[in-house]
Amino acid sequence: MDSPKTIKITDPKVALAKxxxxxxxxxxSQQEVRDKLYDWGLWPDAVEQIISQLIEGNFLNEDRFAKAYTKGKFAQKAWGKIKIKQGLKFKRVPDVLIKKALQTIDIDDYAATLSKILEKKAATLTEKNTLKRRYKLQQYAMGRGYEADLIADILKNSEL
Structure with missing residues (x-):
């Protein structure tokens, strides 16, 4: 199903420049670039050759990508480690690099961010029953990719 704006590139040199x-x-990530090259209509051998040229030229670096993705999703969207890990797995980043990237998140910032999103969500809840209220907050934070034990600790030590 090609859209009218899909470009077809057959020359590997043009494809490399693009x-x-x-x-x-x-x-x-390598997978994003690989998908884009296939979208352009290149053959598998040309795609892999271009990928290796991009790596050699330092245009493509999975480690750098994983760290940038982790930093961006945590800082901009306040995602938890579980959701960030799933996003990186979806982009086919190796587990070793995912683990390394997740270690770049400061533990104190992580807990502070979770507290902040829980407080913000708590302000919007109208539930009066304490147990139901805490359950809703826990579900919300888990949906954002935070770990259940950390959520429980923060809820236990707060007045939310």
Whole structure:
């Protein structure tokens, strides 16, 4: 199902130049670039050759991508580690790099961010029953990708 604006590129040199621009614009995972190259209509051998050229030219770096993705999703969207890990797995980043990237999140900032989103959510809840209220807060935080034990600790030590 091609959309009318889908470009077809058959020359690997043109594709490499476009892929370099694509990677220079923002950090990308190898899978994102691979998918884009296939969308452009390149053959598998050309795709893999371009990927290795991008890695050699330092346009593509999975470790750098994983750290940038982790930092961005935590800082901008206040995602928890579970949701960030799922996002990185979806982009087919190796588990070793995912683990390394998640370690870049400061533990104190992580707990403070979770407290902040729980307080913000608590302000919008109208539930009077304490148990139901805490359950709703816990479900909300788990949906944002936070760990159940950390959520429980923060809820136990707060007046939410």
């Amino acid at each position: 892929a370099e621009h694509f990677c220079a614009y923002q950090e990308r």
